[in-house]
Amino acid sequence: MYRDMLLLRFFEERALRVFLEGAVVGTCHAGIGQEAIPVGIFSVLRPDDYAVSTHRGHGHMLAKGADPRRVMAELFGRRDGYAGGRGGSQHMACFEVGFLGSNGITGGGIPIATGAALACKMKRNGRVVVSFLGDGASNQGTFHESLNMAAIWKLPVIYACENNLYAMSSPWSEMAAVKDVAERGAAYGIPAEVVDGNDVLAVRESTARAAARARSGEGPTLIEFKTYRFCGHSRSDTMPYRTREEEAEWLIRCPILRFSERLRSLGILDDSSEAKLRSDAMRIVADAEEFARNSPEPDPESVAEGLFA
Amino acid sequence: MREITYARAIREALAQEMRRDPNVFCMGEDIALYGGAFKVTEGLLDEFGPERVRNTPISEGSITGVATGAAMLGMRPVLELMFCDFLALAADQILNHAAKFRHVYGQQVRVPLTIRTPSGGGRGYGPTHSQSLETWFMRVPGLKIACPASSADAKGLLTTAIRDDNPVLFIENKMLYSLKGDVPEGEHLVPFGKAAILRRGDDLTIAAYSRMSVESLKAASILAGEGISAEVIDLRTLCPLDVDTVVASAQRTGRLLIVEEGTITCGLGAELGFRVFERIWDYLECPPRRLACPDVPIPCNTKLEAAILPSAVKIVDEARAMMEAG
Numbered sequence: 001m002y003r004d005m006l007l008l009r010f011f012e013e014r015a016l017r018v019f020l021e022g023a024v025v026g027t028c029h030a031g032i033g034q035e036a037i038p039v040g041i042f043s044v045l046r047p048d049d050y051a052v053s054t055h056r057g058h059g060h061m062l063a064k065g066a067d068p069r070r071v072m073a074e075l076f077g078r079r080d081g082y083a084g085g086r087g088g089s090q091h092m093a094c095f096e097v098g099f100l101g102s103n104g105i106t107g108g109g110i111p112i113a114t115g116a117a118l119a120c121k122m123k124r125n126g127r128v129v130v131s132f133l134g135d136g137a138s139n140q141g142t143f144h145e146s147l148n149m150a151a152i153w154k155l156p157v158i159y160a161c162e163n164n165l166y167a168m169s170s171p172w173s174e175m176a177a178v179k180d181v182a183e184r185g186a187a188y189g190i191p192a193e194v195v196d197g198n199d200v201l202a203v204r205e206s207t208a209r210a211a212a213r214a215r216s217g218e219g220p221t222l223i224e225f226k227t228y229r230f231c232g233h234s235r236s237d238t239m240p241y242r243t244r245e246e247e248a249e250w251l252i253r254c255p256i257l258r259f260s261e262r263l264r265s266l267g268i269l270d271d272s273s274e275a276k277l278r279s280d281a282m283r284i285v286a287d288a289e290e291f292a293r294n295s296p297e298p299d300p301e302s303v304a305e306g307l308f309a
Numbered sequence: 310m311r312e313i314t315y316a317r318a319i320r321e322a323l324a325q326e327m328r329r330d331p332n333v334f335c336m337g338e339d340i341a342l343y344g345g346a347f348k349v350t351e352g353l354l355d356e357f358g359p360e361r362v363r364n365t366p367i368s369e370g371s372i373t374g375v376a377t378g379a380a381m382l383g384m385r386p387v388l389e390l391m392f393c394d395f396l397a398l399a400a401d402q403i404l405n406h407a408a409k410f411r412h413v414y415g416q417q418v419r420v421p422l423t424i425r426t427p428s429g430g431g432r433g434y435g436p437t438h439s440q441s442l443e444t445w446f447m448r449v450p451g452l453k454i455a456c457p458a459s460s461a462d463a464k465g466l467l468t469t470a471i472r473d474d475n476p477v478l479f480i481e482n483k484m485l486y487s488l489k490g491d492v493p494e495g496e497h498l499v500p501f502g503k504a505a506i507l508r509r510g511d512d513l514t515i516a517a518y519s520r521m522s523v524e525s526l527k528a529a530s531i532l533a534g535e536g537i538s539a540e541v542i543d544l545r546t547l548c549p550l551d552v553d554t555v556v557a558s559a560q561r562t563g564r565l566l567i568v569e570e571g572t573i574t575c576g577l578g579a580e581l582g583f584r585v586f587e588r589i590w591d592y593l594e595c596p597p598r599r600l601a602c603p604d605v606p607i608p609c610n611t612k613l614e615a616a617i618l619p620s621a622v623k624i625v626d627e628a629r630a631m632m633e634a635g
Contacts, residue, residue: 052378083415093414100381101414105405111371112406115378115386122334122360122384145371152366306416307451309474 001043001200002263005256006281008035008059011068012231014285015058015075015089019235023293024075028089029056033198033230036255037162038063040203041130045211050098050120051130052113055090056162056229057102060132065097072288078295085298100129106167107133107140110159114146117157117220128214129157136167138181147188147222154219158210159190161222162197164229169241185222197225198255201262228253310493316349316486318460319425322467323350323387325496327357330385333471334361336376337389337425346391347427347486369398373424377407377476380422385471390426392438393480396446399424407476408451419474423467427481428456429520429570430618434483435609441519441571441602443480447547447580453501454547456480458522460490462545465499473501482520502549506558510540513564513631516555516581518544521568521619528624537632547577552584559585563594564631568619573601595634600627 012030019028038060042051053060061071066082074081074092082092093101100116103109113131120127137143138161150157161181165172178184185192191213195206203225210221228250232239239247263269269277313321326333334357335350341364344351354362365372369390376386390399407420430439443454455470455477457463463481470477507522508529515525522543529539540558544551559565565585567578578599586597600619608614 050382081415082417083413086415087413091413093410093417095414095417100378100418101410103406105401108374108401108406111374111402112378112381114371115375115380116382117378118375119379119382119384122379123382141368142371142374145366145368146375148366149368149371149375307412308453309411309416309419309421 001039002259002269003277003281004039004063005035005200005259006278007068007284008039008062009256010281010285011062011288012058014289015072016231016235018075018289024077026088027234028075029234030231031056031059031229033250033254034162034164034227035059036200036203036259037160037197037225037227040200041160041207044204044208045128045130048098049128049130050100050116051132052100052109052116053102053132054109054134054137055102055104055106056134057090057092057132061092061094061099061102064094064099066094066099068284068288069291072292073295076292076295078292079298080291080295107137107142109133110137110142110146114150114155114157117150117155118153120156121153126215127156128211131157131159133159133161134167135161135163135165135172135181136170136175138184139175147185147190147220150220151188151190154217156214157220158207158214159220159222161224162227163224164227166233166241168233171241180224182222182224190220190222192222192224194224194226197227198253198258200255200259310491312489313460313492314486315460315463315488315490316347318464318492319349319467319481320351320353321492322464322471324353324356326468326471327361332383333385333387334363335387335389336363336365336372338365338367338391340364340389345389347483349486350389369395370402373399373402374406376422377402377420380420381410381418385421387423387425387471390424393426393428393442394437394440396426396442403446403452403476404449408449411475412451420476421474422476423470423479424477425479425481427483429482429484430607430614431484433609433611433614436606439607439614441569443478443547444569444571444576446478447577451476452548453477454480455501455545456519456547457545458485458519458543460488461492461497462499464492465497466501466545468496469498469501480519484520485523488523499545501546502551504545504551504554505543506540506554507543508539508541510538510562512538512562513566513628514540514542514555514558514562515566515568515624515628516542516544517568518547519570521570524619524621525568525624527621528628531621531625532628537628539628550581552581555581556585556588560589560592563592565593565597566600566624566627566631567597568600568624570619571602572604573599574604576601595631598627598631600624
């Protein structure tokens, strides 16, 4: 898990860097600081469970088992990317690992995840679907409509809300009158809890409870993971809406730092093993970047191919 | 072969496909015990049970997304939207999700989703329950649109839609539900993208779909009494659009009238008329003409509604004017 968190961190830092360098055009939503959530979630789910992501989905995808090379190649818009250059940062899928797609419409993936859970229930395959969403998406109608449907049909879905306190620039406290997104679960008869999203073990435990509930046929759970993105919303964001003091407070609560301390206190991690894990993760990211840079551009002649099955 | 209504033909296609493939299921508002607002799904609950004839909350946006998500994992949902006007609530899930996923995700996924919904006026339901919005969706790449004008096509096109691995918008018509016609009893498929020539004629070509094909046939009978020979083409599907059949006909007759129930601006007439014009303009005796609803909301009052909806009488008037023009 620790290595995976490092991988997600280094990958996002590299992704932002190549965007800032101009090697990659378009937009890029990184999830630096939010690594504990996907890593904790998928550490406890089965490989054949599913996930539907948001516009900030690189980390979700990597934690689900997607190939970093092909994720990076998609950021570069290359032929070997998961969408062959059509999707870019926020429209990628990897069905072979059960990652059913990131999504450029805030809240757009919530009913998709709910429908995937309906399919799992109808097929009686015992699988669970994770529906990632942000605090901003919890103000979309799809959130409310989907939670209601999942509750009445007892669907095997976990609504994983990553509350990083800001919907782009808008503070959660100004965009909702309730203190926690989790309070909204009660409106639909869905058990909900607030979890420290920067504590990977807490993420893991809460997900295990929700997955057990889903698999036993009891239905959905809403988990609100409190977290913070250490970077801007997108590459053009200079973060005028939050204070440097607030950022510093959250940096102390860095999920990687905290897990490292925990592992060290338990005697599982030391300087040399940490250095090795870091260099391993760094090597994977460097390899992914090299692969992406060397991947060919898609053929413009192919742009209309595959519109219909 | 026996005569059954358009509504029963749809129900028959649903039942036959649900028997054939356990992944096919119906979902929508009030479709189970109540049988849907127009009773199209009546009786299906008894045979298939509440899991496969699934009532949903009134959440058009998200039920469309839920159906899409289920389709992505191999189910073949047939979603009923009670009125086509509610497509506006479902539009994001159709435009940005269902129709895009296959192309955008690099062909990793299929979305075998059918959305059934009734279009059209004529019942005095007014501005939010009478529209014909299907031509909006002609501009959504990745979406197919079928619009049957007869009981046989209702069954045949719906069967094709359900078996198609792509999202299909299946446009029914409220005024046609009670229309009777011959329908094959067993498996019946009608291919997409192949227009039907409903009546042969030499003087002008009338191209239409859904209820306007029926109105065009009535108009052609009246015109025949006046010595005007009209060919009537029922397009059957708007995507794919069978331009070739219309081109071949208009090239021969020299006149093209396009009839649709939706509003005129950027409608089928604008698109099809231009596509035909750019190919055979030098064969045409006069410019193609469009008969459609003017760009106003559809009123409840029967006389006001009749004033704006196209009809057989108005088609006859247009055809006469075209014959006089050249």
